Amino acid sequence: MKVSIIGAGNVGATTAQRLAELDIADVVMLDVVEGLPQGKALDIAQAAPVMGYDVDVTGTNDYRDIADSDIVIVTAGIARKPGMDRDDLLAINIKIIREVCANIREHAPGSIVMAVTNPLDVTTYAAVKYMQQERGRVFGMSGLLDSSRFATFIAKEIGCSVKDVDAMVLGGHGDSMVPLPEYTTISGIPLPQLLDRKTIDRLVQRTVNAGAEIVGHLKTGSAFYAPSAAVAMMTEAILKDTKRIVPASVYLDGEYGLRDVCLGVPVRIGKGGAEKVIELELTAEQEQALKRSADEVRQGISKI
Numbered sequence: 001m002k003v004s005i006i007g008a009g010n011v012g013a014t015t016a017q018r019l020a021e022l023d024i025a026d027v028v029m030l031d032v033v034e035g036l037p038q039g040k041a042l043d044i045a046q047a048a049p050v051m052g053y054d055v056d057v058t059g060t061n062d063y064r065d066i067a068d069s070d071i072v073i074v075t076a077g078i079a080r081k082p083g084m085d086r087d088d089l090l091a092i093n094i095k096i097i098r099e100v101c102a103n104i105r106e107h108a109p110g111s112i113v114m115a116v117t118n119p120l121d122v123t124t125y126a127a128v129k130y131m132q133q134e135r136g137r138v139f140g141m142s143g144l145l146d147s148s149r150f151a152t153f154i155a156k157e158i159g160c161s162v163k164d165v166d167a168m169v170l171g172g173h174g175d176s177m178v179p180l181p182e183y184t185t186i187s188g189i190p191l192p193q194l195l196d197r198k199t200i201d202r203l204v205q206r207t208v209n210a211g212a213e214i215v216g217h218l219k220t221g222s223a224f225y226a227p228s229a230a231v232a233m234m235t236e237a238i239l240k241d242t243k244r245i246v247p248a249s250v251y252l253d254g255e256y257g258l259r260d261v262c263l264g265v266p267v268r269i270g271k272g273g274a275e276k277v278i279e280l281e282l283t284a285e286q287e288q289a290l291k292r293s294a295d296e297v298r299q300g301i302s303k304i
């Protein structure tokens with residue numbers, strides 16, 4: 001098995017480290033900066049004897065090295081700084097996505113592509129169009145991260161283990177994301193039975209702002225530990241064909257009444273990528289929120 005990661009920055013390199021520690025595939029990191037992927041890959045490889053993994057981790061600036069990848073993860077692009085929205089990254093990152101996808105098409109044409117670069121739903125849409133692959137083989141990571149954040153805040157509030165919280169966040173990876181308290185459970189108990197509406201609303205708001213909260217602390221970039229954890233889990237689900245069900249950004253073709261847009265919805269992840277969209281029954285209010293989120297993503301799509 002082989003996974004290539006385009007962009008050897010914070011998310012890319014941390015993902016490489018997590019995948020190496022899972023010991024499931026050789027990892028190639030590619031970046032435009034000379035020496036950066038090579039140096040980070042050597043560093044990760046030299047941890048293998050201590051950590052006990054056998055996979056190869058290499059760095060390169062040459063797309064020929066991604067040939068025969070099972071999965072290509074795209075983290076190349078700029079990250080936001082305080083005061084910026086993810087949409088402010090669009091003009092620069094869309095050019096990068098176009099160039100990266102052209103190279104993936106040339107050098108690793110059959111691979112599954114996972115977009116990570118922001119603004120996520122718009123770059124995923126662009127990747128879907130540029131790659132011209134079977135639906136589900138090109139998708140974006142976002143909802144698993146947002147759900148993980150929601151679950152973290154819920155566990156802290158209730159004072160329970162995060163392992164017992166199963167949270168669900170749909171919609172675009174932006175201010176219009178749609179956390180679903182009604183589809184969030186704690187050991188099978190629906191969240192609204194354990195917390196009052198005002199507390200849930202506060203946690204929802206913190207989840208929506210979670211990326212910006214970290215940007216505000218870091219000042220020079222954005223989150224990468226939790227994002228890389230989500231990317232690694234989804235990569236493992238593909239390589240091991242585990243059929244995990246998580247929210248991810250996929251091209252919608254009528255599901256949830258939405259067409260020709262990428263948006264976070266629950267999907268089954270297996271060897272075919274995002275193999276199946278799972279349609280939840282939504283209230284009128286939740287449906288409206290999802291539609292508003294789709295409209296926001298469409299505004300970004302109209303600029304590419």
Ligand SMILES: NC(=O)c1ccc[n+]([C@@H]2O[C@H](COP(=O)([O-])OP(=O)(O)OC[C@H]3O[C@@H](n4cnc5c(N)ncnc54)[C@H](O)[C@@H]3O)[C@@H](O)[C@H]2O)c1
Nearest residue numbers: 007008009010011031032076077078079116117118141227
């Ligand atoms: N989907 C999500 O939930 C999520 C989470 C975290 C970060 N992100 C996004 O992921 C992207 C990367 O974040 P980061 O923190 O790793 O940023 P970073 O600045 O640490 O790393 C980005 C890397 O991309 C490289 N790069 C730039 N142009 C390239 C090109 N044309 N080809 C190959 N590599 C290129 C840079 O040299 C750099 O090493 C950002 O757009 C960020 O907003 C998304």
Ligand SMILES: O=C(O)C[C@H](O)C(=O)O
Nearest residue numbers: 080086118211212222223
């Ligand atoms: O907030 C960002 O810009 C990065 C990422 O989308 C996140 O949610 O952490």
